[in-house]
Amino acid sequence: MRAYVAVLMAGLVVRSFAMDSLDQWSAKIWSRTLPAAKDSAFIILKQDGSGSFTKATARSLYKYNTDGSFTEEYSGPEETSHSEFLKNGRLASSRTDNSKAKKTYNVAVSPDRGRASFRTEAMGEKPSVKDFAMKPSTIVMTEYVNLIRSAWQSGLRGAFSFKGLPPDGSMEIEMETRLVETNAPWELNDKYEFPSEFKAAFLDSRKYVVADFSLGGLFSVMYRFHNYWIFRVAPSGLEYVGSFGGDPKKAAFAYIIEK
Secondary structure, three states: OOOHHHHHOOOOOOOOOOOEEHHHOHHHHOOOOOOOOOOEEEEEEEEOOOOOEEEEEEEEEEEEOOOOOEEEEEEOOOEEEEEEEOOOOOEEEEEEEEOOOOEEEEEEEOOOOOEEEEEEEEOOOOOEEEEEEOOOOEEEHHHHHHHHHHHHHOOOOOEEEEEEEOOOOOOOEEEEEEEEEEOOHHHHOOOOOOOHHHHHOOOOOOOEEEEEEEEOOOHHHHOOOOEEEEEEEEOOEEEEEEEEEOOHHHOEEEEEOOO
């Protein structure tokens, strides 16, 4: 699931709406223990531009420690990753191997949350090393799903802005998210050709919270497309159950396989 962020980061667009800065909510959001996530398997469908879709599977497995911290092992068609998180969902470290890009991304965040370091390795190339000073409104994109779950648990609704660091730490990017409650996630954007099996995975009798994710500031001019992260409303809070977005002609769709 974490590595799937890289798939959806391919292209985004920003909308104009009033929003809070994550600065205003950061202390409250990250002061909570994140409810445990369930092991999950996903189907990933990618549009190939000719009206058909390629199909692959992915899986996220979690292991929790007695202090509430946890690890996630992700395996998908193009990436595998090992991520370690604190009990509030913030990232401690991660390693991602991307077979398509033929790169390995290593990320480490200092215990005091003051700095994040990034080391990107590619065969035959000198490793790229970057270091960032972290601010309350800054996240590593590996934390995005945890951010949404914690934000909802903390009472944050509507829209908010923040800064995100991609897996290679190449730059700090202005980002925005709008939280929408709906029974039909696909109705939020009519530009996509939704696979029937994707729509069938989401019951119209159930309530979902969709995080409409986009780039902000000058970056919104560079990228035209945006993405949607779908969460099921459960007694323990939000549970991630699927995603869609990117270029409508080459869109990516993911949905959980119910056990």
